[in-house]
Amino acid sequence: MIQKKICMLGGFAVGKTSLVRRFVTNVFSEHYQTTIGVTVEKKTVMVDQQDVMLMLWDLYGEDEFQHIRESYLRGSSGYILVMDGTRKATLDTARLLQQTVVRTVGPIPFVSIINKSDLQSEWEIDQPAIEQLREQGWPVFFGSAKLGQGVEELFGCLATMLLSPASPPRTCL
Amino acid sequence: MSSDPHSSRRDARSSDGVTSVDEDWTQLRTLLLAPERTQLDELRERLDNRSVEPRDISRVLPEAFAMRGPGDQQMSTVLTPYVENGFTSTVRKSPQVIVDAIAPIMGPAIRQAITRALQSMTEALNHSLDESLSVRGLQWRLEAWRTGRPFAEVVLLHRLRYRVDQVFLIHRDTGLSLHHVAAEGVVVQDEHVLSGMLTAIQEYVRDSFGASQSQALNQFQVGEWTVWIEQGSRAYLAGVIRGNPPASLREKLRDVLDRIHAEQADALASFDGDAAPFQTLQPLLEDCLQAHYEAPPRSALKLWILGGAVLLVCFWWGWTAYQAHARWTHFLAQLKVEPGILVTSANPTWGGYHLEGLRDPIAKDPLSVMSEAGIDPSTVTAQWSPFYALDPQLIMRRAQVMLKPPSTVQFRVDGEILVATGSASTEWVKETRRLALLVPGITQYRDEALIQVVVSDLLNQVNRTVIHFAPGSTRIEPLDRPRLSALADVLRNLDQAVAPSGERVRLAISGSADDTGPAALNVELSRQRAEAVLAVLGGAHLGPSTTVTTGVGGGLDNRGASTQYPAQRIVTFQASIESVHHDSEPSRP
Structure with a gap:
């Protein structure tokens, strides 16, 4: 079976762990727990009738006090940038993280998700900003770890991109 | 410039028209481009005909x-x-084709698996047996019961010096698991997640201490587990070890990792998430699953000693039992031939024996037979019923007890006839004739050959005897010795003759000397002569009923004295019968 290392990246408390937990165990907890260092989870998905084991490195959230350890990124086949729709600053963090990844491991496949769509009325990230991301080639998803929206699609799309990096599916763009 | 060769041809063409020039050009083209034209035709044909051959x-x-x-x-x-x-x-x-193809691979693999399973089972069984009866074994059994684990597993864990539980081969950059093996019975968590976390931990430690890429976390310990990590250029090997591993194990891990890098260099370099090529490393990694257990606490020597002691005890017990049985058998055989004893039942009991039978009261005591046979009488209970046995020996013994014959009388039993010979006093002869037929087993008594002795005759024989001495001598003359011997027999007969009546014989031996010499010397000489005679007779104890005294006599009377010798150098005898109750009044013969 093919294994792929995927890093979950994003600002502080954007919902990386919740997305992983929703994806792996289909469980969501309202109780927030800060990730210390890194947590590794796995989930097997099927892409084009082929099983792919995604090793999900859930890294601690990037903030002004602690920055991502670049050594964790090494060997990644892809990554997911997670943003919190209710905090525009997390979009900037995602940009910085994306640049860090490119600088560290190169232009590997990635997808992004703006989380907390269940709180869409409180969103600070507006449509122009999103369009700008898409213009830069970012596959942008909307989802909610709490409601389970967009989670399967997010990981499925990245898995597909990992297996056929030359021709990403249209649904991801 | 006028030398241009084409100028005349242009002229000719202008006179003949365009046709001749074109032909020339065509001819020239054909000459120059014929091969290319053929190829172009083939290409055109291929393009026109798109079907693939x-x-x-x-x-x-x-x-x-x-x-x-x-x-x-x-x-x-x-x-x-x-x-x-x-x-x-x-x-x-065609399943046979597949079978033939995989049989060379599967056969050895299956045999190896079975061998390992059997070895593991045998090892567990041996450990279980070794510890099944010791105090420590009981504690471990309690632990097994408490924890719900098999006893053999608990024994193995306590005996464990070290055991490599799991070995991970992990891609260094991605942290993805390339292959993983685990010892039998080890609970394995998700090896893929563990591989990732192991890698993350290493990165974390390296970053935290600002270490370079060449410096890595090579070992860490969690409870009873030690994780040894061997770093390679493309992959690293992590061994999860329980116990205290020896340094040689790390060398083993290093060797295996080097070999993997050598054999799988291409696969490692081009690894893109597919770990299938590394499945072939299974035997190599399984080789790292080493285990070492403590030797059983009981050494072979102790086992031999224990076994020898048990054998010795068994031998001693068997030998003792055999000897006891032999003694008992011998004892029963002795009882069987013993007259007057008849065993009717002999049974072993818990710690001893029980006997039942018949016993003549005058037969030999069974306890003495037991002692002679070496049997402790306290281990035997016996119940004897009395009876009269008619064995000749017992009849004889019974006659001896009942008739109390003097030593001068001999009994003989001929069937049911008691025969008495020898000599005895008249009183005893009379009494015996009356009592003999009362002895059980005797129907007839015969004493024709028994000589009856009269006490007065015996007294006369004694009192008539005189022993003579040479002057000044106390030596018994050789001629007198037979006479003294005969006198001793007479005295013994006398003693036995009076014994049944309860009377006693008093014998006074008196020595005398002649008148020559000092009187004191003569007195001493007389006394010594009397004692010399007594010594020749056999001493003072001539019989239980005889009392002997020696003394100095007053001189010779005429009894039996020879006139040829001085009458004073003699020893004389004076025997008398006296009643026990009236010993002060001796009766005269």
Whole structure:
């Protein structure tokens, strides 16, 4: 079976762990727990009738006090940038993280998700900003770890991109 | 400039028209471009005819596969269903082909698996047996019961010096698991997640301490587990070890990792998430699953000593039992031949024996027979019923007890007849004739050969005897010695003759001397002569009923004295019968 290392990246408390937990165990907890260092989870998905084991490195959230350890990124086949729709600053963090990844491991496949769509009325990230991301080639998803929206699609799309990096599916763009 | 060769041809063409020039050009083109034209025609034909010839594909197919290569998963994805269907079809139609193909691989693998399972089972059984009866074994059994684990497993864990529980081969950059093996019975968590976390931990530690890439976390310890990590250029090996591993184990891990890097260099370099090529490393990694246990606390020597002691005890017990049985058998055989004892039952009991039978009261005491046979009488209970046995020995013994014959009388039993010989006093003879037939087993008594002795005659024989001495001598003359011997017999007969009546014989031996010499010396000489005679008679104890005294006599009377010798150098005897109750009044013969 093919294994792929995927890093979950994003600002502080954007919902990386919740997305992983929703994806792996289909469980969501309202109780927030800060990730210390890194947590590794796995989930097997099927892409084009082929099983792919995604090793999900859930890294601690990037903030002004602690920055991502670049050594964790090494060997990644892809990554997911997670943003919190209710905090525009997390979009900037995602940009910085994306640049860090490119600088560290190169232009590997990635997808992004703006989380907390269940709180869409409180969103600070507006449509122009999103369009700008898409213009830069970012596959942008909307989802909610709490409601389970967009989670399967997010990981499925990245898995597909990992297996056929030359021709990403249209649904991801 | 006028030398241009084409100028005349241009002129000719202008006179003949365009046709001749064109022909020349055509001819020239044909000469120059004929091969290319043929190729162009073939290419045109191929373009016009788009159908692909199998022959063409067969030429390029291997190369095409090679070019798509291992990095392209699409090829595998496309071909997988066809390969699977073909394989399934082959298995259904010609299973023997598949069997023949995989038998060389599966046979050794199955044998190895069975051997390992048997070894493991034997080892567990041996450990269980070793510890099943010791105090420590009981504690471990309690622990097994408490924890719900098999006893053999608990024993193994306590005996464990070290055991490599799991070995991970992990891709260094990605942290993905390339292969993983675990010892039998080890609970394995998700090896993929563990591989990732192991890698993350190493990165964390390295970053935290600002270490370079060449510096790595090589070991850490969690409870009873130690994790040893051997770093390689592309992959690293992590061994999860329980106990205290020796340094040689790390060398083993290092060797295996080097070998993996040598054998799988291409696969490691091009690793893109597919760990299938590393499945072949299974035997190599399993070789790292080493285990070492403590030797059983009981050494072989102790076992031998214990076994020897047990054998010795068994031998001693067997030998003792055999001897006891032999003694008992011998004792019963002795009882069987013993007159007057008849054993009716003899049974062993808990710690001893029980006897029942018949016993003549005058027969030998069974306890003495027991002692002679070496049997402790306290271990035997006996119940004897009395009876009269008619064995000749017992009849004789019974006659002796009841008739109390003097020593001068001998009994003989002929069937039921008691025969008495020898000599005895008249009183005893009379009394015996009355009592003899009362002895059980005796129906007839015969004493024709028994000589009756009269006491007065015996007294006269004694009192008439005189022993003479040479002047000044106390030596018994040789001629007198037979006389003294005969006198001793007479005295013994006398003693036995008076014994049944309860009377006693008093014998006074008196020595005398002649008148020559000092009187005191003569007195002493007389006394010594009396004692010399007494010594020749056998001493003062002539019989239980005889009392002997020695003394100095007053001189010779005329009794039996020879006139040829001085009458004073003699020893005389004075025997008398006296009643026990009236010893002060001796009776005269």
